[in-house]
Amino acid sequence: MIETHDLSKQFNEFLAVDGVNLSIEAGQILALLGQNGAGKTTTVRMLTALLHPTRGWARVAGYDVVKNGHDVRASVGVLTEQHGLYMRMTAVEYLEFFGQVYSLSSEYRKSRSDHLLEYFGLAEAAHRRIGEYSKGMRQKLALARAMMHDPGVLLLDEPTSAMDPESARLVRDEISRLKSTKRTIVICSHNLTEVESLADQIAIIYRGRILLQGTLEELKRKVLGLPEYQIQLADAWDSSRLGLPKDVEILSRTATSFKVRVERPQESNPQILRSLAATSAAVVAFQEEPRTLEQVYLKAMAEAKGLEHVQ
Amino acid sequence: MFNKLRLVWLVAGRELKDQFRDWRVLTPMVILVFCFPILMNEFAKQTVDFLNQYSANLILERLVPFSIMIIGFFPITISLVVALEAFVGEKERGTIEPMLSAPLDNWQLYFGKLLVGVITPLVASYLSIAFYLVLVSRQNLVMPPFIIMLQLLLLTTAHATLMVSAAIVISVQSTTVKAANLLASFIVIPVAILMQGEAVMLFWGNEQVLWLAIAGVMIIALLLIRVGIAHFQREYLLGREIDTINLRWLWRTFRMNFLGGARSFGEWYQHVLGSALRRIAPAIFVIVLVAGASLWMSYDWVIVNVTDVINKASAENLEKIAARASEIPNLSSLKENINAPFLFLNNTRAVTLIFFAGLFSFSVLGVLLYMVNIGLIGGVFALLQLLSNQMPNIQPAQIFFAGVLPHGIFEIPALMIGSAAMLYMGVTIVTPQTGKSMGEVILELFADWTKIFIGLVVPLLAVAALVEAYITPALLANALK
Numbered sequence: 037m038i039e040t041h042d043l044s045k046q047f048n049e050f051l052a053v054d055g056v057n058l059s060i061e062a063g064q065i066l067a068l069l070g071q072n073g074a075g076k077t078t079t080v081r082m083l084t085a086l087l088h089p090t091r092g093w094a095r096v097a098g099y100d101v102v103k104n105g106h107d108v109r110a111s112v113g114v115l116t117e118q119h120g121l122y123m124r125m126t127a128v129e130y131l132e133f134f135g136q137v138y139s140l141s142s143e144y145r146k147s148r149s150d151h152l153l154e155y156f157g158l159a160e161a162a163h164r165r166i167g168e169y170s171k172g173m174r175q176k177l178a179l180a181r182a183m184m185h186d187p188g189v190l191l192l193d194e195p196t197s198a199m200d201p202e203s204a205r206l207v208r209d210e211i212s213r214l215k216s217t218k219r220t221i222v223i224c225s226h227n228l229t230e231v232e233s234l235a236d237q238i239a240i241i242y243r244g245r246i247l248l249q250g251t252l253e254e255l256k257r258k259v260l261g262l263p264e265y266q267i268q269l270a271d272a273w274d275s276s277r278l279g280l281p282k283d284v285e286i287l288s289r290t291a292t293s294f295k296v297r298v299e300r301p302q303e304s305n306p307q308i309l310r311s312l313a314a315t316s317a318a319v320v321a322f323q324e325e326p327r328t329l330e331q332v333y334l335k336a337m338a339e340a341k342g343l344e345h346v347q
Numbered sequence: 348m349f350n351k352l353r354l355v356w357l358v359a360g361r362e363l364k365d366q367f368r369d370w371r372v373l374t375p376m377v378i379l380v381f382c383f384p385i386l387m388n389e390f391a392k393q394t395v396d397f398l399n400q401y402s403a404n405l406i407l408e409r410l411v412p413f414s415i416m417i418i419g420f421f422p423i424t425i426s427l428v429v430a431l432e433a434f435v436g437e438k439e440r441g442t443i444e445p446m447l448s449a450p451l452d453n454w455q456l457y458f459g460k461l462l463v464g465v466i467t468p469l470v471a472s473y474l475s476i477a478f479y480l481v482l483v484s485r486q487n488l489v490m491p492p493f494i495i496m497l498q499l500l501l502l503t504t505a506h507a508t509l510m511v512s513a514a515i516v517i518s519v520q521s522t523t524v525k526a527a528n529l530l531a532s533f534i535v536i537p538v539a540i541l542m543q544g545e546a547v548m549l550f551w552g553n554e555q556v557l558w559l560a561i562a563g564v565m566i567i568a569l570l571l572i573r574v575g576i577a578h579f580q581r582e583y584l585l586g587r588e589i590d591t592i593n594l595r596w597l598w599r600t601f602r603m604n605f606l607g608g609a610r611s612f613g614e615w616y617q618h619v620l621g622s623a624l625r626r627i628a629p630a631i632f633v634i635v636l637v638a639g640a641s642l643w644m645s646y647d648w649v650i651v652n653v654t655d656v657i658n659k660a661s662a663e664n665l666e667k668i669a670a671r672a673s674e675i676p677n678l679s680s681l682k683e684n685i686n687a688p689f690l691f692l693n694n695t696r697a698v699t700l701i702f703f704a705g706l707f708s709f710s711v712l713g714v715l716l717y718m719v720n721i722g723l724i725g726g727v728f729a730l731l732q733l734l735s736n737q738m739p740n741i742q743p744a745q746i747f748f749a750g751v752l753p754h755g756i757f758e759i760p761a762l763m764i765g766s767a768a769m770l771y772m773g774v775t776i777v778t779p780q781t782g783k784s785m786g787e788v789i790l791e792l793f794a795d796w797t798k799i800f801i802g803l804v805v806p807l808l809a810v811a812a813l814v815e816a817y818i819t820p821a822l823l824a825n826a827l828k
Contacts, residue, residue, distance in 0.1 A: 084448045110450035118441030124368045137449045
């Protein structure tokens with residue numbers, strides 16, 4: 037649904053995006069992470085056919101962003117960094133206006149607008165001027181606008197940044213629902229916990245280039261190394277009796293616990309457990325050492341900056 | 348098509364609704380529409396009372412049309428504020444991106460904004476004029492005739508279209524509302540000067556010239572709209588944040604285009620100037636056609652009008668003219684004043700003036716000036732022909748070939764090439780140029796014009812000036828003997 041090759045954008049002498057390659061299937065969510073000014077917004081703007089790439093190409097919903105800009109814009113729903121609401125309009129008027137821009141039928145506009153306002157808890161304020169809305173309400177309305185024409189591709193910049201936890205949960209649920217209905221979604225976010233829970237793929241952009249790209253597990257392996265597991269036992273136990281698979285390395289051990297690094301957890305972890313059971317070890321806990329996206333991100337950034345410093 | 352136009356109206360309708368919900372737009376409009384005509388009416392009443400003492404009826408007759416023109420103009424100036432922030436205001440408020448991300452074509456967005464920008468001031472102006480006419484009808488004032496009324500309404504429409512289209516161009520090219528407002532003086536000042544000229548025509552009572560003024564203003568307004576659409580790029584509305592004049596960039600871009608990568612003067616002359624000339628080749632063709640038309644028009648005008656004057660002149664006057672014409676002018680006295688540097692500077696100034704007139708009017712005024720210059724030749728030839736009817740010893744072709752042709756061989760092509768470069772510039776500015784900003788396009792065109800001016804026009808004019816100063820007088824004196 038979204039495919040880019042060597043996508044680049046130069047503003048005079050400033051290279052904002054440099055050779056971005058992406059491939060996101062229908063029903064997948066890609067999270068674009070990076071510092072402010074890393075090139076996330078420029079990438080999204082190229083995917084919306086707002087900016088022309090200076091090098092490379094991009095296809096969104098089957099359309100080339102340069103040759104079929106109009107079709108791309110018709111197929112994409114965008115939540116921009118600034119919500120872009122007309123303050124003197126009411127929410128109903130606003131959605132009606134964009135419904136007309138997207139040439140939706142009047143019945144569909146009405147039902148879709150009612151549904152979205154109801155879903156995002158804006159039904160009661162639907163006839164109030166947007167200028168009177170709180171920050172969170174405005175963000176929800178902007179999101180409703182992006183979803184108004186039920187697009188196949190959604191590009192969402194910080195979808196929950198101004199929302200209370202309840203609203204943010206609502207939005208996350210809706211994004212998950214959209215994913216299950218084969219929508220392609222790109223999220224730009226600094227909320228790494230949210231990204232962890234939503235994204236199928238993660239791309240970290242640094243100074244216009246993709247530093248890292250893959251699933252959360254792939255990124256963890258690439259940046260933090262192989263997964264590590266802590267095994268806690270009820271009683272003192274001689275771990276040398278344990279027959280470990282070849283790809284498992286013991287990192288540390290105490291009388292009642294030991295820590296292992298596993299190359300292929302899917303295969304090796306059940307073997308470890310079976311081996312423990314065979315030796316009648318009383319396993320209290322078998323858990324992965326917590327490794328968050330935040331750790332991945334911070335380490336990747338530190339390495340990138342260090343590398344840059346060395347260069 | 349209907350659906351595409353519906354979207355234009357949709358964009359305009361939203362903005363219109365937004366305007367009518369803003370008291371800061373409505374209040375000055377209402378004041379101008381209903382209070383200004385009352386003030387103007389009072390002014391007219393006082394002026395009438397005063398002028399009646401001196402029986403200045405002619406001025407009185409023109410007072411109401413003049414007032415109508417002024418009354419129609421003021422609401423437009425207020426609406427200019429709305430047009431000026433059409434795009435840049437939305438950019439500043441952050442509402443532009445969802446609009447640009449929507450499936451609207453550039454022209455739909457542009458015309459939507461333009462439409463609302465023109466509708467609001469025009470409705471206000473017409474209402475204001477109508478209200479004033481009601482007040483006039485209650486006074487002892489002369490109502491303007493239908494044709495003047497029509498001219499005034501068209502003039503108001505042309506002013507509104509011109510100002511709003513210029514304001515929208517500024518709005519697209521500016522990065523902040525403040526910058527757009529500061530640039531508004533580039534609209535208000537020329538239009539104010541234009542209106543002074545129109546007021547003179549109105550008091551002078553020259554309807555024909557006023558029609559031409561209406562047509563001229565409308566043509567420039569339409570060209571401005573074309574320029575606006577040609578240079579409307581979503582990218583620039585989002586990309587640029589600061590609009591400072593980057594002199595280094597200006598110089599670098601100009602220099603790069605002027606030199607065109609040439610490593611020697613010969614290479615520059617052959618390749619860089621050569622390619623610039625090839626680019627303007629279609630414009631040269633048009634300019635030659637325009638020259639033909641100008642020559643014919645001026646020749647015809649002189650033959651028809653001067654013959655008419657001669658036919659109406661008394662025998663005594665004709666004798667006087669013939670006596671003067673038969674005297675061979677003392678060309679040696681001209682030499683003291685008209686020397687080669689003077690001729691060179693004069694002709695160079697004419698080509699430069701044509702360029703600047705063309706630059707600020709998308710070639711319209713430049714072509715007019717060129718037509719006047721070329722037209723002179725046809726007029727002079729027609730005069731010589733008329734003189735030869737009275738004095739058989741005068742041979743028009745011989746005088747013409749001796750007095751115009753020797754330096755004209757160099758001067759006329761220089762004028763044509765310089766004007767063609769100007770025409771090419773105007774046409775290119777109003778043509779969409781993908782991937783380039785308006786500034787880049789203008790700089791490239793200016794570099795092209797400079798190449799042609801320095802590389803070709805100036806040398807040709809220098810040779811022409813030398814020939815005109817040192818060879819033409821001798822040939823002309825010989826032909827007049």
